[in-house]
Amino acid sequence: MRVLRKERDYIDGAAGADVVVVGSGIVGAACAESLTRRGAQVLVLDRGPLAAGTTACGEGNLLVSGRAPGPGLALAQASLHRWPRLLAALREELGPGRAECEYEAKGGLVVATDDPSGTALRAFAAAQRAAGVDARELAPGEAAAFEPHLTPGVSAAVHYPEDAQLQPVLAATSLLAAVRARGGRIRTGVDVTGVETGRDGQRVVGVHTSVGRIPCGAVVNACGPWAGQFAAAAGAPLPVLPRQGMVLVTAPLPHGTVRHKVYDAGYVRAAGSSDAALQVAAVVEATQAGTVLIGSSRRRAGFDATLRTDVLRALARGAARLFPVLGGVPVMRAYGGFRPYTPDHLPVVGEDPRRPGLWHATGHEGAGIGLAAATGELLAELWAGEPPHVDPEPFRAGRFAPVAC
Secondary structure, eight states: OOOSOSOOTTOOTTSOEEEEEEOOSHHHHHHHHHHHHTTOOEEEEESSSTTOSTGGGOOOEEOSTTOOTTHHHHHHHHHHHHHHHHHHHHHHHHOGGGOOOOOBOOOEEEEESSHHHHHHHHHHHHHHHHTTOOOEEEOGGGHHHHOTTSOSOOSEEEEETTOEEOOHHHHHHHHHHHHHHTTOEEEESOOEEEEEEOTTSSSEEEEEETTEEEEEEEEEEOOGGGHHHHHHHTTOOOOOEEEEEEEEEEOOOOTTSSOSEEEETHHHHHHTOOOSSOEEEEEEEEOTTSOEEEEEEEBOBTBOOOOOHHHHHHHHHHHHHHOGGGGGOOEEEEEEEEEEEOTTSOOEEEEOTTSTTEEEEEOOGGGHHHHHHHHHHHHHHHHHTOOOSSOOGGGOGGGSOOOOO
C-alpha cells in the first residue's frame, strides 16, 4: 500500500502536503478523512467557510430508493452501508460530542397517485430488488400505516427500509475534525486558482492560490458545482455544470407528522432528466428539529441563484397533494443551492489521465451527501494503490469526449 510518496521535494516545510483537497464540502471532507486514515499529509483549502456551499443546501439524504440498477446504484449501496460504520468510528476516535450528525435510519416511501405511475414504480422496484435493494411493495391501503397523514389517493407504494438521513454540515465538520486530529490542516478563505506542473509539463507538483504557491504531490478537485471551472483551470476540462435546486422549510410540527422520506414516483424521472428546463417532483421529509423539508426542483441556468416564486409555489402544491395536512402549515424559510451535474448522471472519481496528480471527486449532483462515504474511500483506495471496493471504471474522468478549454 502506498502511504506517502517517495519524492519528498514537493514538501516545503509546513506549507506543503502530500495531497491538497480543494473544497471543504462533504465530498472533499470524506476524501480528506479517508486519505489521512492512510497516513497522507492532507491540506484542505476552501475559498469560503467550511461546508458552506452545496453541502449547506442539502437535505442530508442517504438513499438507494432513487437509483436504477447500474454503477450509480452500486456506489449508493456501498456508501449507505459505509455511513453507519464511519460515523461509529468517528465517535470512537473523537468522542460522541464531536461526531453527532443526527443520523436516522428512518427509511423511505415512494408513492404513486395514478395508475401509469404506479405501474412504472412497481417495475422500477422489481429491477432494484434484482440488484439487491430492499424494496418492499405495499398495497395502496398499507401506505397509511407508514404515513397516517398521507393522501388516500395512493395507487402504489414501495417502502425502502435502508434509506436514511443525516445533518450534512454536522457530518462534514465531523469528518474534518478527524482530519485535524490526525495532523491534517484546514484553511478557509483561500482561493485555489490553478495547478503547477513539473518539468514534464504534465504532473502536478503544486497549486497556485490567493496566498501563494503550495507544493503538493496531488490535488483533489472536490469543488462541487465549480469543479468544471477548476478542472479547466488545471488544464483538464470536465463537463460538470451547476444545476440549481430549491427547498422549503416549514415551521416545526408535532413529532410523527411525517415519518419517512416520502416522494412522488416522478422524482426518479426528474432526477435522471438531462433537460436544462425546470424539473419538479414532490419530496417531503421531517428533521429531528420538527421542521419539514419540501423539495425538489432541478434547473440548469448557470450560477443564477434567484429563488423563483413559481418554483416555490410548485413545491408547496406538490407537498400538499401528498400530505394535505401541510396545506395550512406556515413556511419558515426557503433556500436554494447548486449541485454538480454531469451529462451521464454519474460522478467523476479518480485521477485524470491528462494531468497526473490531479484527482477528481465531483459530479454527484443531488446525491453527494449520500455518496460521499463511498466516494472518499474509493478515491483514497485508488490513490494508495489498494483494491477498490467498487468498480471505478464507470466513474473515470476519461470517459467524456474531449472538452475544449
